[in-house]
Amino acid sequence: MSVKPNLISQPASLGLDDVVAAETMLSHVDGQAGELIIRGHHLGELSDWPFEQVLELLWAGQTPDVLTAQDIGSALGEARVKAFRIMQPFLPGLRGLAPVEALRLLLSALPDSAREPHHILAVAAVPVFTAAIARQAAGLIPVAPNATLGHAADFLSMLRNEEPQADKVKALDTYLVTVSDHGLNASTFAARVIASTKAGLFSSVIGGLCALKGPLHGGAPGPVLDMLDEIATPARIEPWLEDALARGERLMGFGHRIYRVRDPRADVLKGAVSTLNDGSGRIAFASKVETAALALLQQKKPLRPLQTNVEFYTALLLEAVGFPRDSFTNVFAAGRMAGWTAHVLEQEQTGRLIRPQSRYVGSPCANLSGSL
Structure with missing residues (x-):
């Protein structure tokens, strides 16, 4: 007899995009x-x-x-x-x-x-x-x-x-x-x-x-600082960003899976960072990088909403308060x-077990003799 897998007729959302999996008040x-x-x-x-x-x-x-x-x-x-x-x-x-x-x-x-x-x-x-x-x-x-x-x-x-x-x-x-x-x-x-x-x-x-x-x-906020370290000086901001985009690299701290506009958390953290003593000039330098990056992303990828996300100012804030x-x-x-x-x-x-279904896309079962 041929054993058929239990297939689901609805189209699958591989990243569960737009699938409601819970109700929450939070x-x-x-x-x-x-x-x-x-x-x-x-x-x-x-x-x-x-x-x-x-x-x-x-x-x-x-x-x-x-x-x-x-x-x-x-x-x-x-x-x-x-x-x-x-x-x-x-x-x-x-x-x-x-x-x-x-x-x-x-x-x-x-x-x-x-x-x-x-x-x-x-x-x-x-x-x-x-x-x-x-x-x-x-x-x-x-x-x-x-x-x-x-x-x-x-x-x-x-x-x-x-x-x-x-x-x-x-x-x-x-x-x-x-x-x-x-x-x-x-x-x-x-x-x-x-x-x-x-x-x-x-x-x-x-x-x-x-x-x-x-x-x-x-696991991504640290690389924002790596990017700033590599750029190093105001004169290198635009050339570095141009080269990174030309190589198809992602600019760390920009773009988000959910937000089609600016991540609201970035604005809150930017405000918090602005209250800290910027004796090193790091925060002011990062602000110049952000401005240049947003302009380039709009120019190079006009159809993709790539705004500043929470990672960018997270990295600056945590570095400024003393965390490695x-x-x-x-x-x-x-x-x-x-x-x-x-x-x-x-x-x-x-009290409900979360147990979603999956769609089987493997090989069909072979014809088998006898009962199962």
Whole structure:
């Protein structure tokens, strides 16, 4: 008998473009209008909020406890102290690992089975682990968290082992808020799929981190700085960009899968970067590169909407506040953990396993004798 595969008649969307795979109250991305809405607020409205207040917004109604931003700040401080203690035995095993791989290992030490608010520990742990990973790679001893500090301030304190400057704390806070959630992006979708199996919150967000690691998602901000380093001087801006486009190379920090106009996160981060001391001239130089790149892209690729995306000013901001560029993906995870945890909590409430279909395009089955 001939066994026929179960084929689906609808046309497949290989990247799931325009396929609605979940209903969420958390965020909405309008790529045509260039808008990001997080629980009823445009991103621009949230840009001055502390990260703890955005966590209150994202987690509201998702857990039995009703926590204010102040409650969350206190809980995060205590959880950072706990995460630092959990981390200690694993530090020797981090040597030789890339920063994001080290973060993955440390998050794996957090048990899904423990009876405690996992979402708080997950958000608290990433800055602790990220700072310790960066310091150990530089031959320095990890710095213990200060539970009395705000989340962004303690992140910088653990990284630099000094009292952080107010403008840098504010810039990092804005960054964490800006990348906190962004619709059903690849890492958030991965986290929701895992959550739908009831695997647990830490298993789910680790899956999110593994997706974020890819250069087509969160692994790309560092190359923006590589591009600026290669251009080096104002006189080389246009020739360098012209040559790159002639070779068919992508200009890092420009273009986005969803946005057909300028990424709204780029504007928020550009505003945050502009408040930082630019003694090196790096930010002013980058602004000239951005202007020249946008003009060339419009000239060379008039039919493709290639505007500045979140990567461009992410790289400048994180460099300016003191993070090494190989830590950028981990810092991205520190902000996006807010969204991952909220989506995991939301998905767990549905109780529904995510199980899409696929279209079989392989060879037909051979004729077989006998019964199956």
